[in-house]
Amino acid sequence: MEIGQRLPPHSPDCAGCGPGNPAGLGLEVVRTAAGVEAVHRFSDAQVGAPGIAHGGAVALAFDDLFGFALYTVGSLAVTRSLTIEYHAPFWLHRPYTFSAHVAQREGRRLLLRADAWDDAGQKAGSAAATFVVVSLGHFAAGAEQVMGRDD
Numbered sequence: 001m002e003i004g005q006r007l008p009p010h011s012p013d014c015a016g017c018g019p020g021n022p023a024g025l026g027l028e029v030v031r032t033a034a035g036v037e038a039v040h041r042f043s044d045a046q047v048g049a050p051g052i053a054h055g056g057a058v059a060l061a062f063d064d065l066f067g068f069a070l071y072t073v074g075s076l077a078v079t080r081s082l083t084i085e086y087h088a089p090f091w092l093h094r095p096y097t098f099s100a101h102v103a104q105r106e107g108r109r110l111l112l113r114a115d116a117w118d119d120a121g122q123k124a125g126s127a128a129a130t131f132v133v134v135s136l137g138h139f140a141a142g143a144e145q146v147m148g149r150d151d
């Protein structure tokens, strides 16, 4: 993976980054020297209080970006805990730069950190997460369910 390279979505319909999910954020994520980065503008579909992105949508952006940071360590892992600090409102339609990296690894535990800045360079949020490394089998039951569905 080269610096600046666009990374592939987790799945076509991923709520964070899937291009086929009209209700998703549609994050476009690139590799950086330290980890991964995405510039995102929250839309009217992610509103909470008028003009401000819903905190859950902001958490989705952080969580999904952490999912991309896994590419930098080549491990398959899932979120076990996620903590968000909301330093300032995330205004709709304004660009925010999210960056994330893997800070530490202890056995199956990956400790991840992320920050988000507005276009004036003010920190709007930060996040910390514990991901736990899983095998491909972790996703098998969900994939079977999707393939067997006819609705």
Ligand SMILES: CCCCCCCCCCCCCCCC(=O)SCCNC(=O)CCNC(=O)[C@H](O)C(C)(C)COP(=O)(O)OP(=O)(O)OC[C@H]1O[C@@H](n2cnc3c(N)ncnc32)[C@H](O)[C@@H]1OP(=O)(O)O
Pocket (backbone or CB within 6 Å): 010, 063, 064, 066, 067, 068, 076, 077, 078, 079, 080, 081, 106, 107, 108, 109, 130, 132, 134, 136, 139, 140, 143
């Ligand atoms: C068909 C193929 C399709 C493939 C397609 C692939 C797609 C690849 C997509 C990736 C996509 C990412 C997208 C964004 C990220 C999500 O959205 S992930 C989805 C949300 N997260 C989940 O659904 C996870 C649900 N939780 C679980 O399944 C289980 O709890 C887990 C996380 C697998 C862990 O269960 P477990 O394996 O039984 O592990 P457990 O023994 O509880 O803990 C493991 C270790 O972590 C430690 N630990 C547990 N909790 C904590 C904590 N809160 N703090 C610190 N340490 C902790 C434990 O102490 C233990 O440490 P060690 O004893 O090993 O030193």
